[in-house]
Amino acid sequence: MSQPRLRTVVVLAAGEGKRMKSALPKVLHPLLGRTLVGHVLAAAAPLGAERTVVVVGHGAEQVRAHLAEIAPDATGVLQAEQRGTGHAVRIALAAVPESAGTVVVINGDVPLLRPDTVGALVEAHERAGAAATVLAAEVPDPTGLGRIVRDGAGRLERIVEERDASPAERAVREVNAGIYAFDAARLRDTLGKLSTENDQGEEYLTDVFGLLVGAGEPVAVHVAADATETLGCNDRVELAALRRLLRDRVNESLMRTGVTLLDPDTTWIDVTASVDRDAVIDQNTQLRGTTRVGTGATVGPDVTLVDTVVGAGASVVRSHAVQAEVGPGASVGPYAYLRPAARLGEKAKIGTFVEVKNSEVGAGSKVPHLTYVGDATIGEQSNIGAATVFVNYDGVAKHRTVIGSHARTGADNMFVAPVRVGDGAYTAAGSVIVDDVPAGAMGVARARQRNIEGWVRKRRAGTAAAEAARRAEAAGPGAEPAGAAQSASDRAAGAREGEAIHGDAEAVHPAPTTGDTATD
Ligand code: UD1
Ligand code: CA
Numbered sequence: 112m113s114q115p116r117l118r119t120v121v122v123l124a125a126g127e128g129k130r131m132k133s134a135l136p137k138v139l140h141p142l143l144g145r146t147l148v149g150h151v152l153a154a155a156a157p158l159g160a161e162r163t164v165v166v167v168g169h170g171a172e173q174v175r176a177h178l179a180e181i182a183p184d185a186t187g188v189l190q191a192e193q194r195g196t197g198h199a200v201r202i203a204l205a206a207v208p209e210s211a212g213t214v215v216v217i218n219g220d221v222p223l224l225r226p227d228t229v230g231a232l233v234e235a236h237e238r239a240g241a242a243a244t245v246l247a248a249e250v251p252d253p254t255g256l257g258r259i260v261r262d263g264a265g266r267l268e269r270i271v272e273e274r275d276a277s278p279a280e281r282a283v284r285e286v287n288a289g290i291y292a293f294d295a296a297r298l299r300d301t302l303g304k305l306s307t308e309n310d311q312g313e314e315y316l317t318d319v320f321g322l323l324v325g326a327g328e329p330v331a332v333h334v335a336a337d338a339t340e341t342l343g344c345n346d347r348v349e350l351a352a353l354r355r356l357l358r359d360r361v362n363e364s365l366m367r368t369g370v371t372l373l374d375p376d377t378t379w380i381d382v383t384a385s386v387d388r389d390a391v392i393d394q395n396t397q398l399r400g401t402t403r404v405g406t407g408a409t410v411g412p413d414v415t416l417v418d419t420v421v422g423a424g425a426s427v428v429r430s431h432a433v434q435a436e437v438g439p440g441a442s443v444g445p446y447a448y449l450r451p452a453a454r455l456g457e458k459a460k461i462g463t464f465v466e467v468k469n470s471e472v473g474a475g476s477k478v479p480h481l482t483y484v485g486d487a488t489i490g491e492q493s494n495i496g497a498a499t500v501f502v503n504y505d506g507v508a509k510h511r512t513v514i515g516s517h518a519r520t521g522a523d524n525m526f527v528a529p530v531r532v533g534d535g536a537y538t539a540a541g542s543v544i545v546d547d548v549p550a551g552a553m554g555v556a557r558a559r560q561r562n563i564e565g566w567v568r569k570r571r572a573g574t575a576a577a578e579a580a581r582r583a584e585a586a587g588p589g590a591e592p593a594g595a596a597q598s599a600s601d602r603a604a605g606a607r608e609g610e611a612i613h614g615d616a617e618a619v620h621p622a623p624t625t626g627d628t629a630t631d
Pocket of ligand 1: 123126190199218316343
């Protein structure tokens with residue numbers, strides 16, 4: 112092990128990235144959880160550099176704002192005119208105090224770089240006492256990249272850009288990855304000697320190598336074990352290719368730690384997300400940002416989770432969640448939408464076509480069907496009837512609804528906030544609840560039903576309905592409606608099996624809701 116050294120990291124991120132054809136600066140394009148420059152900074156982070164300088168130019172304000180978020184300790188240095196990678200490093204070093212030690216330069220557009228590779232490059236460079244070391248890779252198609260030119264003995268002679276290369280040099284498939292380690296003092300010296308006599312009329316950082324060789328200084332080449340790490344990103348086709356490579360890398364490492372991915376090709380997990388062992392991720396699933404999936408949980412198919420926590424053993428099916436928390440053993444979906452600050456307790460259930468926002472759903476509580484839960488607190492073991500709306504907004508301000516524990520609310524309720532339903536309370540189906548319901552009470556808020564006998568016979572004479580009504584009247588009172596015979600026998604069978612036939616039905620009309628108790 113070499114002595115710990117002073118280290119400076121310089122990330123080059125001033126270029127426009129013309130071929131991206133984007134209003135967004137190239138280095139800010141996202142790639143599975145980080146921007147391109149974010150990946151580069153993450154790869155360099157373990158170096159523990161004294162200082163990190165990011166050269167900004169195109170979209171400087173946007174890039175600086177992003178840096179303030181992801182790397183507040185980094186210094187942004189403006190390169191107003193992009194006069195080449197050598198010029199960029201010259202400006203970067205001019206902005207920081209005279210430094211000794213190692214300067215690591217990384218192009219801002221090589222997001223697949225691994226921290227270990229950067230570490231190994233720097234270690235090799237420092238151990239050899241080299242003036243400069245370049246990371247190289249053997250690639251099948253070197254088009255557009257700088258070539259590593261070696262002499263007969265295999266020693267680095269220079270790095271030549273493709274556009275300045277001879278046909279023989281172009282045939283070389285060993286390329287410059289755009290990541291380097293330099294001795295600070297010798298780099299500063301040599302940067303002052305760069306010329307612009309090349310096809311682009313720019314100061315090339317790569318020319319530092321030829322100049323050092325000419326001065327008899329020791330330079331080295333460190334060959335990357337995995338050439339895909341050195342892939343740059345110049346257009347959106349390359350960006351998509353990098354995304355697939357990174358996806359495969361993330362997925363493979365998860366599978367190796369004991370996560371089942373049923374369809375890795377359609378599973379997109381950000382590098383910032385985590386999945387614990389024995390979780391099962393089904394197809395078409397995206398885990399973004401700081402999402403964490405607990406052990407034994409099942410997620411997917413067709414799920415997108417953004418900054419969401421899924422507890423151990425929970426299940427999320429065909430749903431979308433943003434900044435939500437799904438408790439251990441809870442179940443979500445199919446077709447649920449969890450919005451920020453939706454928090455589900457242990458074994459809670461959020462069912463089909465249910466949206467939850469800024470609400471707690473307590474342990475074991477269920478919101479099974481067709482419901483909007485906004486700004487609510489629901490206690491434990493409560494059941495919210497189908498097609499309920501938590502009416503949280505009066506057009507000016509948002510208000511909260513509180514439902515206690517062991518409450519059972521009827522189907523098609525509106526809870527007009529602010530309102531409270533006590534522990535063990537019930538509400539009747541179809542109620543618009545505007546006043547608090549005390550613990551253990553039945554809240555009923557709807558008009559009494561009246562039936563106008565014979566209305567169809569009088570007002571819809573001659574229709575099929577009138578004819579059906581006539582037959583029913585002829586059959587006499589107490590006869591089952593035609594077509595009901597089958598469902599009646601189903602009900603009987605269900606009851607025999609001890610099946611909870613009102614598992615759903617309860618949500619539709621809680622048992623004691625006699626419906627005509629409005630005046631009770
Ligand atoms: C560069 C290398 C090439 C190498 C390739 C690896 C040079 C001269 N060539 O070529 O040998 O194979 O990377 O990907 O260095 N930048 C600035 N300021 C500038 C110019 C560029 O900050 O004035 C930044 C860009 O934003 C980019 C990085 O430097 O992040 C590399 O620049 P780019 O133009 O992409 O260089 P390449 O042509 O890819
Ligand atoms: Ca490039």
